[in-house]
Amino acid sequence: MMLIEEIMNRDVHTLAPTNTVKDALNVMKEKKIRHLPIVDDKEKIVGIITAHDLKNILPSSIKDALNLTTYDTILEKIMVKNPLIGHPLDFIEEVALTLYESKVSCLPIVSGGKLVGIVTPTDLLYTYIELTGANKPSSKIDIRVIDKPGILSDITEIFKKHHANVLSVLVYPSASLKESKIISVRVQIINPLSIIEDLRKEGFDVLWPNLPGVDHL
Amino acid sequence: MKNAVFIYSPEQLGYKFSDSHPFNHKRLLLTMDLLRNINALSDDDIIPARVATDEEIALGHDENYIEIVKKAGHGELSPEQGENYGIGTEDTPIFPNMHEASALLVGSTLQAVDYVMQGKSRHALNLGGGLHHGFHGRASGFCIYNDSTVAIRYMQEKYNARVLYIDTDAHHGDGVQWAFYDDPTVCTLSIHETGRYLFPGTGKVTERGNGQGYGTSFNFPIDAFTEDESYLEIYEQAVREVFEHFKPDVVITQNGADAHYFDPLTHLYGTMKIYQEIPRLAHKLAHEYCDGKWIAVGGGGYDIWRVVPRAWSFIWTEMNDLSLPTGSLPKPWLDKWQPESPVPFIPTWEDPIPLYEPIPRKLEIEEKNAQMLMKALHMIRTEKR
Numbered sequence: 001m002m003l004i005e006e007i008m009n010r011d012v013h014t015l016a017p018t019n020t021v022k023d024a025l026n027v028m029k030e031k032k033i034r035h036l037p038i039v040d041d042k043e044k045i046v047g048i049i050t051a052h053d054l055k056n057i058l059p060s061s062i063k064d065a066l067n068l069t070t071y072d073t074i075l076e077k078i079m080v081k082n083p084l085i086g087h088p089l090d091f092i093e094e095v096a097l098t099l100y101e102s103k104v105s106c107l108p109i110v111s112g113g114k115l116v117g118i119v120t121p122t123d124l125l126y127t128y129i130e131l132t133g134a135n136k137p138s139s140k141i142d143i144r145v146i147d148k149p150g151i152l153s154d155i156t157e158i159f160k161k162h163h164a165n166v167l168s169v170l171v172y173p174s175a176s177l178k179e180s181k182i183i184s185v186r187v188q189i190i191n192p193l194s195i196i197e198d199l200r201k202e203g204f205d206v207l208w209p210n211l212p213g214v215d216h217l
Numbered sequence: 218m219k220n221a222v223f224i225y226s227p228e229q230l231g232y233k234f235s236d237s238h239p240f241n242h243k244r245l246l247l248t249m250d251l252l253r254n255i256n257a258l259s260d261d262d263i264i265p266a267r268v269a270t271d272e273e274i275a276l277g278h279d280e281n282y283i284e285i286v287k288k289a290g291h292g293e294l295s296p297e298q299g300e301n302y303g304i305g306t307e308d309t310p311i312f313p314n315m316h317e318a319s320a321l322l323v324g325s326t327l328q329a330v331d332y333v334m335q336g337k338s339r340h341a342l343n344l345g346g347g348l349h350h351g352f353h354g355r356a357s358g359f360c361i362y363n364d365s366t367v368a369i370r371y372m373q374e375k376y377n378a379r380v381l382y383i384d385t386d387a388h389h390g391d392g393v394q395w396a397f398y399d400d401p402t403v404c405t406l407s408i409h410e411t412g413r414y415l416f417p418g419t420g421k422v423t424e425r426g427n428g429q430g431y432g433t434s435f436n437f438p439i440d441a442f443t444e445d446e447s448y449l450e451i452y453e454q455a456v457r458e459v460f461e462h463f464k465p466d467v468v469i470t471q472n473g474a475d476a477h478y479f480d481p482l483t484h485l486y487g488t489m490k491i492y493q494e495i496p497r498l499a500h501k502l503a504h505e506y507c508d509g510k511w512i513a514v515g516g517g518g519y520d521i522w523r524v525v526p527r528a529w530s531f532i533w534t535e536m537n538d539l540s541l542p543t544g545s546l547p548k549p550w551l552d553k554w555q556p557e558s559p560v561p562f563i564p565t566w567e568d569p570i571p572l573y574e575p576i577p578r579k580l581e582i583e584e585k586n587a588q589m590l591m592k593a594l595h596m597i598r599t600e601k602r
Binding site for chain 2: 133134136137138139140141142162163164165186188189190191192193194208
């Protein structure tokens with residue numbers, strides 16, 4: 001089970017509530033970031049500023065005149081107060097759900113009353129890439145199965161018989177057939193033909209790869 | 218100077234896992250016999266292979282791994298010990314003298330390199346090489362030692378050359394790519410079926426190199442069911458623009474012949490047409506940019522009867538400026554090999570039209586490949602502007 005502390009950014013750039021809009025713009029530009037947690041002198045998070053918030057309050061860059069009062073506004077006045085936060089021990093799935101449902105673009109991670117990290121949807125996407133991608137040379141085999149106990153074991157038995165090293169297994173619902181699931185296996189082998197033949201012999205529906213438009217998942 | 222030499226020794230056929238294994242160097246015999254039958258290949262063209270030394274192999278491989286391969290081939294390695302090195306698997310089973318057989322394939326490619334780099338021949342062909350999946354310390358995807366990786370390092374050290382590697386095998390040329398991922402003086406270009414299903418799964422457009430080597434890895438993953446037209450559009454633009462951008466001293470092409478519709482391991486829908494065009498452009502650009510210096514190696518190709526002999530013959534005829542063979546295949550060749558072949562031969566140099574049922578969503582596949590091409594070349598196209 002992956003925890004947020006395994007993927008969060010620990011090197012968090014912050015500002016104080018007394019810093020100004022100008023300070024925030026500078027930090028964002030320099031560090032190439034879009035989210036700035038605002039912390040008090042005890043490192044407690046009190047608010048958050050995003051690049052999007054700043055864009056909304058600033059005059060258009062087409063106008064030459066600098067609106068000095070806007071640039072000098074202190075962050076306390078414009079920050080989002082009491083932002084949603086997460087804990088280092090939160091499960092990645094929970095955080096994904098929080099980000100998806102609340103539509104916030106980042107989640108400060110707080111422990112012991114202090115800000116210890118930050119997570120954005122991009123970090124979660126990277127985790128997804130790692131989960132589904134090929135970190136080692138491998139082929140992928142998709143198998144459509146009936147949703148009943150013991151199926152996964154029947155399948156892995158066949159991979160075992162071929163001494164094929166399974167790198168990852170994903171199980172997800174089939175879009176077209178509600179009563180079935182797709183098992184997607186990444187296996188360290190260049191020639192999966194004999195495994196596919198055995199799977200088919202056992203009656204499994206091997207889908208790899210589908211001719212587009214002919215056989216939808 | 219000779220136009221081209223053909224590197225071959227019968228011992229190259231010793232790289233053999235088993236009778237039923239899909240990687241089968243009998244393809245070398247079939248190809249040579251076909252070329253002899255059309256009087257394109259004579260004994261004078263053939264240069265014997267040589268065995269690469271351990272020091273040479275170590276240009277691309279861990280010394281400890283070389284020892285493991287030796288032990289495996291001499292019956293001194295248990296299957297469990299081999300597993301960590303990718304040896305003794307269903308893909309890469311242990312076979313007697315596997316080190317010696319693999320070292321000969323590496324030496325064959327080095328032989329090809331020396332002929333070209335010493336000006337004894339403009340081009341050189343080693344169909345026994347092209348084992349592009351071999352890793353620094355691990356066998357992978359039928360490949361034990363990576364002859365191309367070793368040959369490129371050898372060209373760097375011995376000839377101080379700037380090398381372009383072009384890989385048209387249907388599988389991503391991962392072993393060579395990762396070996397030079399940080400190296401700005403070697404450019405790798407691979408066109409392959411996307412890794413969504415196919416081994417090795419890598420070779421995404423976003424793999425562009427690392428550190429100093431950023432921008433010297435190019436990947437062109439094409440969709441399963443890609444046909445000739447789209448394949449060649451990608452190939453021609455990719456290869457031409459990367460040549461122009463990188464300006465190599467020498468080019469080495471890996472000529473896997475497994476992007477064909479008949480190939481049992483992949484899902485691309487190429488026909489003989491792509492194998493006519495691939496060497497033609499490589500040859501032309503080698504003359505434009507590299508004073509002709511072109512080394513070609515083999516690679517994948519698992520329909521060894523209907524596809525590989527014809528496809529690989531085109532490389533040799535192109536290297537020698539012979540006109541493209543067309544029409545019927547020589548009858549003596551068909552008569553000699555048909556009894557052994559499990560499938561009926563295609564009796565002509567060209568594939569019949571149509572070779573397969575039309576593909577639904579053909580236009581979308583072409584469109585997707587074209588988008589991929591733009592992404593992959595975006596960086597060098599912007600630079601040019």
